[in-house]
Every structure is written in C-alpha cells, then in structure tokens.
Amino acid sequence: xxxxxxxxxxxxxxxxxxxxxxxxxxxxxxxxxxxxxxxxxxxxxxxxxxxxxxxxxxxxxxxxxxxxxxxxxxxxxxxxxxxxxxxxxxxxxxxxxxxxxxxxxxxxxxxxxxxxxxxxxxxxxxxxxxxxxxxxxxxxxxxxxxxxxxxxxxxxxxxxxxxxxxxxxxxxxxxxxxxxxxxxxxxxxxxxxxxxxxxxxxxxxxxxxxxxxxxxxxxxxxxxxxxxxxxxxxxxxxxxxxxxxxxxxxxxxxxxxxxxxxxxxxxxxxxxxxxxxxxxxxxxxxxxxxxxxxxxxxxxxxxxxxxxxxxxxxxxxxxxxxxxxxxxxxxxxxxxxxxxxxxxxxxxxxxxxxxxxxxxxxxxxxxxxxxxxxxxxxxxxxxxxxxxxxxxxxxxxxxxxxxxxxxxxxxxxxxxx
Amino acid sequence: xxxxxxxxxxxxxxxxxxxxxxxxxxxxxxxxxxxxxxxxxxxxxxxxxxxxxxxxxxxxxxxxxxxxxxxxxxxxxxxxxxxxxxxxxxxxxxxxxxxxxxxxxxxxxxxxxxxxxxxxxxxxxxxxxxxxxxxxxxxxxxxxxxxxxxxxxxxxxxxxxxxxxxxxxxxxxxxxxxxxxxxxxxxxxxxxxxxxxxxxxxxxxxxxxxxxxxxxxxxxxxxxxxxxxxxxxxxxxxxxxxxxxxxxxxxxxxxxxxxxxxxxxxxxxxxxxxxxxxxxxxxxxxxxxxxxxxxxxxxxxxxxxxxxxxxxxxxxxxxxxxxxxxxxxxxxxxxxxxxxxxxxxxxxxxxxxxxxxxxxxxxxxxxxxxxxxxxxxxxxxxxxxxxxxxxxxxxxxxxxxxxxxxxxxxxxxxxxxxxxxxxxxxxxxxxxxxxxxxxxxxxxxxxxxxxxxxxxxxxxxxxxxxxxxxxxxxxxxxxxxxxxxxxxxxxxxxxxxxxxxx
Numbered sequence: 001x002x003x004x005x006x007x008x009x010x011x012x013x014x015x016x017x018x019x020x021x022x023x024x025x026x027x028x029x030x031x032x033x034x035x036x037x038x039x040x041x042x043x044x045x046x047x048x049x050x051x052x053x054x055x056x057x058x059x060x061x062x063x064x065x066x067x068x069x070x071x072x073x074x075x076x077x078x079x080x081x082x083x084x085x086x087x088x089x090x091x092x093x094x095x096x097x098x099x100x101x102x103x104x105x106x107x108x109x110x111x112x113x114x115x116x117x118x119x120x121x122x123x124x125x126x127x128x129x130x131x132x133x134x135x136x137x138x139x140x141x142x143x144x145x146x147x148x149x150x151x152x153x154x155x156x157x158x159x160x161x162x163x164x165x166x167x168x169x170x171x172x173x174x175x176x177x178x179x180x181x182x183x184x185x186x187x188x189x190x191x192x193x194x195x196x197x198x199x200x201x202x203x204x205x206x207x208x209x210x211x212x213x214x215x216x217x218x219x220x221x222x223x224x225x226x227x228x229x230x231x232x233x234x235x236x237x238x239x240x241x242x243x244x245x246x247x248x249x250x251x252x253x254x255x256x257x258x259x260x261x262x263x264x265x266x267x268x269x270x271x272x273x274x275x276x277x278x279x280x281x282x283x284x285x286x287x288x289x290x291x292x293x294x295x296x297x298x299x300x301x302x303x304x305x306x307x308x309x310x311x312x313x314x315x316x317x318x319x320x321x322x323x324x325x326x327x328x329x330x331x332x333x334x335x336x337x338x339x340x341x342x343x344x345x346x347x348x349x350x351x352x353x354x355x356x357x358x359x360x361x362x363x364x365x366x367x368x369x370x371x372x373x374x375x376x377x378x379x380x381x382x383x384x385x386x387x388x389x390x391x392x393x394x395x396x397x398x399x400x401x402x403x404x405x406x407x408x409x410x411x412x413x414x415x416x417x
Numbered sequence: 418x419x420x421x422x423x424x425x426x427x428x429x430x431x432x433x434x435x436x437x438x439x440x441x442x443x444x445x446x447x448x449x450x451x452x453x454x455x456x457x458x459x460x461x462x463x464x465x466x467x468x469x470x471x472x473x474x475x476x477x478x479x480x481x482x483x484x485x486x487x488x489x490x491x492x493x494x495x496x497x498x499x500x501x502x503x504x505x506x507x508x509x510x511x512x513x514x515x516x517x518x519x520x521x522x523x524x525x526x527x528x529x530x531x532x533x534x535x536x537x538x539x540x541x542x543x544x545x546x547x548x549x550x551x552x553x554x555x556x557x558x559x560x561x562x563x564x565x566x567x568x569x570x571x572x573x574x575x576x577x578x579x580x581x582x583x584x585x586x587x588x589x590x591x592x593x594x595x596x597x598x599x600x601x602x603x604x605x606x607x608x609x610x611x612x613x614x615x616x617x618x619x620x621x622x623x624x625x626x627x628x629x630x631x632x633x634x635x636x637x638x639x640x641x642x643x644x645x646x647x648x649x650x651x652x653x654x655x656x657x658x659x660x661x662x663x664x665x666x667x668x669x670x671x672x673x674x675x676x677x678x679x680x681x682x683x684x685x686x687x688x689x690x691x692x693x694x695x696x697x698x699x700x701x702x703x704x705x706x707x708x709x710x711x712x713x714x715x716x717x718x719x720x721x722x723x724x725x726x727x728x729x730x731x732x733x734x735x736x737x738x739x740x741x742x743x744x745x746x747x748x749x750x751x752x753x754x755x756x757x758x759x760x761x762x763x764x765x766x767x768x769x770x771x772x773x774x775x776x777x778x779x780x781x782x783x784x785x786x787x788x789x790x791x792x793x794x795x796x797x798x799x800x801x802x803x804x805x806x807x808x809x810x811x812x813x814x815x816x817x818x819x820x821x822x823x824x825x826x827x828x829x830x831x832x833x834x835x836x837x838x839x840x841x842x843x844x845x846x847x848x849x850x851x852x853x854x855x856x857x858x859x860x861x862x863x864x865x866x867x868x869x870x871x872x873x874x875x876x877x878x879x880x881x882x883x884x885x886x887x888x889x890x891x892x893x894x895x896x897x898x899x900x901x902x903x904x905x906x907x908x909x910x911x912x913x914x915x916x917x918x919x
Contacts, residue, residue: 259786261779264766271761277718278748278756279770280739 040333040340044347047379051372058368065372073097073354084231093357095232095239099309101349102246106301107327108345109253110166110294112336114180116257117290118270119173123184125324126191127165127295131158131302132313132321133191133198137205139221139307150225155245155303162299163292165191170291174284180291188324195318207312217314227308234309242304247342249297254338256293266290298324326352329377351376421470423456430456432628433470438573438604443595445607445619449648449845453628454608458575461606462494463487493566494575497582499558503551507544508533511565536567541597556587563594567603574598575606580614584703585873585905592618610648610845612641613874624648649847659857662881665694667730668865669715669746669834674724676707676714684710686889688724692834692865697856699880700869703908707889708869709751712838715867716748717741729833742771747832749823751839751869753816757823760812764802765793767811768826792829800825801851817848824852828859835859838869853879873901873908 052062070076074093077083084091107124114121135158142150165187172178198205200216207219232238257263268276269286277283301323306313330348334340351373423431431453438444446454459465461472463481472479474490481487484494501510508530517528533546542560550558559579566574576595580588595605595618609615615622622639624631624647631647646652669692678684684707692698702708713719715726717736725732728744741748750756758767769789772778777788793807802821804814811819820840827835837856841849856879860866870876876883877897885893885907893907 259784261774261782261784264769264773264784268759268762268770272755272759274756275759275770277738278716278750280737280742280774282737282739 040335040344043380043383044333046383047376050379051376054375055368055372069351069354069372071354072357073350075350075354092232092236093353096237096357097346097350097353098239098243099237099349100352101346102243103301103305103323104326104330104345104349104352105246105342106249106297106304107324108330108334108341109249109327109338110162110296110298110301110324111327111331112334112341113253113257113266113297114166114290114294115331115336116270117266117286117294118273119170119180119287119291119294121166121169121184121291121294122181122328123166123169123187123295123324124298124327125321126184126188127162127298128302128305128324128327129188129191129195129318129321130161130165131299132306132310133195133205133302134158134161134299135303135306136218136221136313139225139311140205140207140219143222143224145224147224150222151227151307154225154307155300158303158306159296159299162302163296165299166295167288167292170288173291174287192318195313196315199313199315199318215314216316218312221307221311225307226311227304229308237309240304240308242308245300245304249300250338250342253297253341262289298327326377329380333380348373348377418457418461418472419470421457421460421467421472423453423460423465423467429628431460431467434625434628434630436623436630436633438606440604441599441602442620443599443605443607443618445609445615445622446625447609447612447615447622447644447648448625449610449847452625452648452845454610454625455577456628457625458494458577458606458608461487462492462575488569488571491570491572492575493563493569493571493573495559495562495566495577495579497578499562501550501558501561503549505550506546507548507550507553507561507564508546510550510561511546511568513565515569533564533568537564540564540567540594540601542594554587555582556584556590559583559587559591560594563598567598571603573604573606575608577608578610579607580609580611582704584908585901586909588614612644615644616641626650645846649845651847657853657857657878659879660861662696662860664696664881665863667691667693668728669867670725670727671711671715672725672727674711674714674726675722676710676719677722678707678710683722684889685714688886688889688891690884690891692867694833694863694865695860696881697860697866697868697879699876699883700867700886701873701876701883701904701908702871702886704871706886706908708838708886710889711886712748712751712836712869715741715836716746742830745831745833747827747830747835749820749827749835749837749840751842753819753823758811758819760810762811763793763808764797764805764811764814764822765789765807767822768793768796768829770826771830796825796829800828817844817851820844820848820852824855828855832864834865834867836867836869839871840868841870841872841875873904877901877904 048066052066055062055065071090072093074090074095074097077088077090077094080090107128110124110127111121135154138150138154138157142153145153166184169178169180169183169187172183173180197203199218200206201214202211203216205218207217209219210217226234227240227242229238229240255263257267265276265281265286268279268281269283269290273283276286310317326348330341330344333347334342334344355372418434418436421431421434421436422429434453434457436446436457446457448454456465460467461481463484463486466482472481479490481490487494502513505513508526511533512529517525517532519525530546537544537546542564544553544557544560544564550561553561559582563574579591583591595607599605607615607619616636616639619636621633621635622644623633624644626648671691672689674685674688675683676685686707688707688711690698700708700711710719714721717733717738717740721736725734726736727733728741728746731744733740733744754760759770765786766773766789769778769792773784773789777785779785790807796802797807800821802814802818802825804818811822814822824840840856841852844852853875856866856868860881868876868879877899880897883895883897883899883904884891885895885904887908887910892910893904895904
C-alpha cells in the first residue's frame with residue numbers, strides 16, 4: 001500500500017447513521033456515558049437554583065434556607081470533626097444524614113444495577129418494603145437465637161425477599177415480555193397492601209402489645225437482632241454498622257460490573273441485547289438475574305434499616321415510605337456508577353434530613369420545608385428525564401428523515417433474546 | 418454550488434466544494450462512504466445549512482432554509498431509504514401535502530389518481546396509482562418517490578444511492594427511466610459509490626474524497642481504475658486475485674432446513690446445501706428472501722422448525738448461539754452495529770464477546786481485563802485496525818475498522834466454518850478490498866466460507882460456487898462463470914415461473 005487506508009475520523013452524521021436498538025434505558029445509559037461528571041453537577045445545580053427561586057417566591061431568603069439545610073444536615077460538623085459526641089447537635093445531625101445516606105446508597109444501587117442491564121426498576125420501594133417486613137418478622141421472632149446468627153439471617157432473608165420481589169418482574173419480562181416498568185409498579189402496590197394487611201389491627205404481624213391498644217404497628221425487633229450502633233445512642237437512632245455494609249455494597253457493585261463475567265453479560269445485554277445474544281449470552285436469563293440482584297440491594301436496605309434503627313413498622317410507615325423512589329433520583333443523578341450513586345445518596349441524604357430538621361419557620365414556610373427535598377428530587381428526575389425525552393424526539397426526527405438500514409432489518413430484538 | 422463548506426462537530430464534511438449541474442445532464446457524484454456526497458446534496462436540498470459558500474440556481478442566488486424551499490424551487494430528492502407510508506396508496510403518497518381538494522378540505526381522491534396517472538404516462542413510469550405501497554416492489558416504490566418529486570415539478574432530481582436496494586434488472590429499468598427523464602429535460606444528480614453504474618449512466622462525474630472535490634471528469638475517457646484511484650487516493654485492486662480452489666471435507670451441511678420468520682411464517686423452506694473446506698459458497702438473493710433467517714438458523718440464533726445443521730460431520734441439535742460457537746461456526750453478522758458489536762464496549766471487550774466466559778479471559782466467573790486488552794492489542798496489530806486502541810469504544814471507529822474488529826474476533830477463534838453475511842455492506846473501496854483479500858486467505862487456510870451478499874458483483878468475484886435463494890428456497894446453483902443476467906433472473910424467481918409455465 002502506497003498510502004494507508006484512511007480511518008474515517010469521528011462521527012459521520014449523514015452517511016453512517018448509527019442505529020443500535022434503543023430502549024429508553026439504553027439511550028439513557030449512552031447519554032450518561034457522554035455526559036461525564038459535568039452534566040449531573042449542572043443538573044443538581046439547576047435543580048437547586050429553581051428550588052431557591054421557589055423559596056424566594058414564598059418571600060424568604062433562599063441563601064438562608066440552603067444554609068439552614070447545610071447545618072441541619074450536620075455538615076457544619078465537618079469543620080470540627082474531632083467532636084464525636086452526639087450531644088453536640090452538629091455531630092448528631094451528621095450521623096443522621098449518614099443514616100439516610102446508607103439507605104439511599106442501597107436503593108440507588110438497586111435502580112442503577114437494573115439500568116445497567118437495560119431495565120428500569122421502579123419497584124425499589126416495594127422491594128425495600130418486603131425487606132422491612134421480612135426483617136421485622138425475623139427480628140421479632142426467634143428470640144433465643146445468638147446475635148450474629150439472628151442479625152445475619154435477618155439481613156440475608158431481607159435481601160432474598162427483595163431479590164424474589166424484583167425477580168418476579170424479571171421473570172415476567174423474560175417469559176411473557178411484560179415490561180418491567182409496569183410490573184414493578186404493580187409489585188410496589190402489592191407490597192404496599194401486604195404491609196397494610198400484616199400490621200393492621202388484628203394483622204398477623206401486629207405487635208401483641210399493640211393489639212389491645214388498637215395500634216396498627218408491628219412488634220419490636222428483639223435486642224439480640226439489632227445491628228450494633230457505633231456512633232451515638234441506639235435509643236436515639238445511632239449510626240449502626242449497616243453504614244459500612246452500604247459502603248461495601250458500592251464496592252461490590254463496581255466489582256460485579258467490571259470484574260466478573262456476570263457483570264460483563266449485564267452490561268452487554270444492557271447496551272445491546274442483539275449483540276449479546278449473538279455473542280452467546282443468554283439474554284432472558286440475564287434479565288431475571290439482574291432484576292434479582294437489583295432487588296437484593298433494595299431488600300438489603302430494608303433489612304439494615306429495620307434491624308439498624310427502625311426496629312418496628314406500622315401501616316402508616318408503609319403508606320408514607322418513599323426511600324425506594326428516592327433511589328431512582330439517586331441512580332439517575334449518580335449516572336448508575338458506584339461513585340456517582342455514593343455521592344448522590346449523600347446529597348439526597350443531607351437534603352432529606354436537613355430540610356426536616358434544619359429549616360426554621362422564620363426561614364421558610366413550615367408547610368413547605370419538608371417538601372423542598374421532594375421538589376429538588378422531582379426537578380432532578382425531570383431534568384434527567386427531559387434529556388431522555390429530547391434525545392428520543394431527536395432520534396425519531398432523524399428516523400423519519402432517513403430510516404437506517406438496521407431498522408428495516410427483519411429481526412425484532414425480542415426474538416433474538 | 419461554489420465553495421461549499423459544511424462542518425459538523427469534529428468533522429469537516431465538505432471543504433470548499435464546487436459543483437455545477439447543466440440542464441438535462443446526468444451528473445454523478447462519486448465517493449467513498451463519508452466522503453461528503455450526501456452532506457453536499459443535503460445542503461442543496463435545504464436539509465443542512467452550509468457554513469460557507471454560495472448556491473445559485475438558474476443564475477439566481479439561492480439559499481434554502483428547508484426542504485420545502487428547495488422543492489418550491491424545483492429540486493426533488495429521492496433518499497436511499499424511502500419515505501413512503503406503506504398503508505396508503507401510491508396516489509395518496511404522491512399527492513401528500515399538496516392534495517387536490519374538494520371544498521378546500523376534503524381530499525379529491527379521484528382527481529389525485531387522475532393526476533398521478535397523467536404524470537406517470539407523461540414520464541413513462543408505470544405504476545398503479547391505486548395500489549397500496551406495502552404491496553408493490555422496492556423498484557416500484559422508488560418510482561413512486563421519483564413521481565413524488567416530478568409531481569412537485571422538479572427540474573432537478575437528486576438520487577441518493579438509488580441502486581443500493583435494487584436487483585440488476587430493476588437497476589436496468591431505473592437507468593431507462595433516468596434516460597427518458599433526461600430526454601425530457603430533467604437534470605439528474607446521481608449519488609453512488611459504484612464505479613460501473615456511474616460509467617454507464619453519467620455524462621459527467623465529480624469525485625469527492627474526505628470532503629474535498631478531487632475532480633470533475635466527462636464520462637468519455639474515464640475508467641474504473643482511474644475513478645477508483647481518485648476516490649481512494651491510491652491504486653486499488655478491483656479484481657479479487659484468487660487461485661482455483663481445492664475443496665476438502667464437507668464442514669457445513671444443511672439438510673432440509675425449515676425456519677420461520679418473526680411472524681411465524683415459513684421463511685426458509687426445505688433448504689439443503691453443503692460447504693466444503695477451502696471453498697467459498699456464495700448465496701445470492703434479493704433482500705428478504707430468507708437469507709437472514711437461514712443465517713440465524715445456522716448460527717443458533719433462531720430455532721429450526723425441521724431439518725439439521727451439520728458442522729464438521731456432527732449434527733448439532735437444539736442449537737444455541739453458544740453451542741454453534743463451540744462447534745466452530747464463526748459469524749460475521751449482516752449488521753455490525755446492531756449485532757456484531759456492542760458500540761459502547763471497548764474494542765477489547767468487543768473482541769472478548771464470545772470468549773469472556775472461559776480462560777484465559779476469566780476464571781471462576783472472575784474477569785481479567787488486562788488479558789482482554791493484551792489480546793486486543795495483538796489483534797489490532799494483526800488485522801490493521803485503525804482509529805483507536807484496545808480501550809477505544811467500538812462506536813468511535815469507522816465502519817471499515819468496526820468490521821475489522823468483528824473479523825478479527827471471528828477469525829482469531831479459528832472457526833471451521835465462517836458465515837460472512839454482507840461483510841462489506843456500507844464499506845468503502847479500500848476496506849472492501851481488504852476484506853475480500855482476507856476472505857480468500859481464510860478460504861486458502863482451509864475454512865469453509867458461506868458468503869451471503871445482496872451485491873451480485875461480490876458474489877461473482879469471490880465465490881467458488883453460487884447458490885441463488887428466492888422465497889426461502891434454493892432455486893439455482895452456478896459455477897463462478899455464470900453471468901449476472903442468469904443469476905439475476907433467478908433472484909426474481911424467473912426460473913420457477915418458466916418451470917410452472919411449461
């Protein structure tokens with residue numbers, strides 16, 4: 001060859017239209033790959049900005065509001081971190097922020113793991129709830145079991161419950177093609193009503209001591225099933241060792257995806273199920289397995305929370321529970337990576353605790369205070385979601401203008417699975 | 418068009434390109450994929466805005482903000498992929514957006530049919546205005562697209578790779594149409610990367626390479642070799658050099674295979690053939706005649722209804738993709754971006770797509786990324802993949818280099834049988850030359866190669882034996898010396914019709 005074969009550089013916008021199969025999840029994954037760190041940071045900042053404008057609209061000072069949230073979340077403790085005495089308000093607040101963070105890490109990982117396999121698991125809340133139920137049942141029963149065994153069995157059973165709950169959705173997707181968004185939402189409601197049934201007046205898991213008082217709350221987890229608290233007072237929601245389990249889960253998440261053949265398969269299926277099938281990967285099996293692992297993360301969150309600081313659960317707790325839903329925002333903002341989920345969980349953990357405990361009625365309308373987190377959560381999901389929407393519209397426009405050969409090829413993606 | 422420059426982020430798609438079209442001429446725009454042909458025409462058609470340069474039409478400056486502007490000024494474009502609505506009739510498609518109406522709002526369907534019939538006879542493009550688009554052939558759909566432009570009074574017609582979807586016969590008919598339009602005074606821009614077509618139909622030929630105009634030459638005196646050199650920038654071997662084959666043992670045998678398509682209808686019907694070691698068997702056919710389903714059945718991606726696939730003398734039952742790979746069937750899939758590669762994966766991960774689950778790539782489910790990268794680095798050198806290293810994502814490579822990654826992965830597994838489905842689709846002349854040479858080399862290594870292609874040229878120049886597929890059946894077998902006409906006729910079911918008539 002007198003002259004090298006010229007590599008064509010970069011994208012060729014008109015003549016080489018790329019058309020891998022696009023699900024919302026895979027498109028989202030690609031968007032997130034492209035966005036790097038900048039996009040989520042901007043997303044968060046814009047969400048805070050709009051949140052601030054809302055505060056302003058109520059006639060309060062947004063800077064004061066955010067400063068109060070920062071202090072409410074205990075971040076001022078970082079200025080003098082040697083004082084670990086939780087009698088100190090800042091230290092106590094910070095331990096509470098970390099408590100929320102550890103739950104959010106796990107529910108965030110649940111959503112992220114399914115995303116990496118091309119699925120949108122909206123059922124984190126239901127999976128978290130069944131984790132709570134099972135952990136409560138085991139924690140209340142088996143009174144004479146040794147502590148390590150009791151804790152271990154409780155946590156593992158909660159994980160399995162979450163795995164089974166999400167696995168149902170994966171199984172339905174793999175066998176009859178039911179979309180996981182629909183099935184996980186339905187499973188959320190099933191978990192919700194099961195919870196209402198279990199702990200209601202006369203329900204099978206209502207605490208015996210609550211029956212005569214007509215209180216729809218479960219029994220208390222026995223001391224022998226409680227997770228050790230390493231910072232603070234167990235009676236005042238101290239920070240339990242589940243925090244380290246959550247941090248460990250971040251590492252496990254990364255290792256599974258990047259260092260195991262299982263993770264390789266998950267990513268291949270998530271990016272391109274047709275290519276995965278062609279490579280010899282069993283796509284359906286992966287759907288079930290990835291959903292189960294995803295649910296295990298959420299179930300683990302439920303198990304740790306129940307044995308770590310909740311100890312009991314009532315029908316009203318079941319009804320207001322939303323930590324699983326917040327996991328969606330955590331995963332989206334964290335770009336479905338281990339580090340991103342960790343940071344996003346910390347952000348939302350701080351917001352969650354800081355808005356409820358930091359805001360004074362002088363700073364913000366008290367009826368608004370608790371909802372500021374929800375607003376920012378909603379704005380984050382909206383921005384990430386809007387981006388997907390814009391991409392979808394853009395792609396549809398291009399498809400109309402120039403249908404790519406891949407879309408006219410005769411095999412439907414599902415058939416290759 | 419003078420000095421047209423169009424930039425995309427990171428790409429200079431057109432670099433000061435001059436182009437002129439005379440009344441009543443056929444002007445071919447020739448170039449490799451990515452040379453900027455379509456970009457230039459999309460600028461002319463108002464789909465893109467040029468960054469620099471000017472366009473004038475009939476001596477008047479013209480600048481089109483949208484395709485509608487261009488259409489109003491008498492420019493029509495037929496895209497490579499048609500934009501017709503399958504469930505509507507020919508007439509409805511043609512008059513869409515400029516419908517004759519009754520009382521201002523109601524579609525006057527009879528008038529539409531009448532007008533379509535009128536222009537269709539005037540220009541000699543026979544189509545039935547009342548037929549539904551989904552029921553007519555691809556060649557006829559193309560006529561509908563051309564009629565759509567003519568209905569809007571196009572004086573300039575841009576045809577973007579019009580023969581890519583046609584059989585040789587249909588292409589011949591298209592050329593007739595082009596000549597009659599030309600005789601009627603229409604000017605035509607004919608975009609192509611096929612040298613023989615351009616030499617057959619064009620009055621003048623403009624060659625683009627990497628966004629730059631290389632030259633405009635009259636057809637008289639132009640040769641395939643000369644044009645290829647302009648396109649690629651170096652000498653290109655257009656003919657595949659190969660020794661006569663000495664086939665060995667039968668490595669792939671397909672016995673009375675029946676396969677259904679996605680809708681559960683028979684797509685492959687009672688197909689039997691063999692491929693022996695050291696031979697390339699070419700499977701010719703028009704798209705959608707069961708080739709895709711046949712390939713998927715052989716590679717374990719689609720269940721068989723009945724019949725057997727025998728690899729290396731051993732029948733493989735209940736085949737999955739995994740089992741076929743383990744039996745030594747390599748597969749270059751027909752769509753490298755949808756199936757051949759995970760575009761988001763790195764080259765190293767893509768190369769491991771079949772072997773990630775066994776040593777040395779992994780052990781006990783634990784993956785060793787460094788080993789993946791080492792192997793990829795070796796194969797990148799060996800197969801001359803350009804444009805990135807082992808950790809570059811597959812999607813960042815050009816089409817030719819993506820295909821090299823696929824080929825490297827398949828050949829590195831040392832398969833007995835290699836199924837190559839449209840291995841050069843969408844590639845440029847240089848990459849095609851490389852792939853053809855490589856396939857012949859692998860044949861000489863003693864592999865059994867099944868080549869499926871929609872390009873008859875490719876089948877004819879590479880194959881040691883040619884099978885023709887039509888409506889799910891093998892309707893003919895030929896020696897390499899067969900003519901395009903013979904095979905082309907069979908691809909359209911010609912022989913079967915003769916047989917039933919007799």
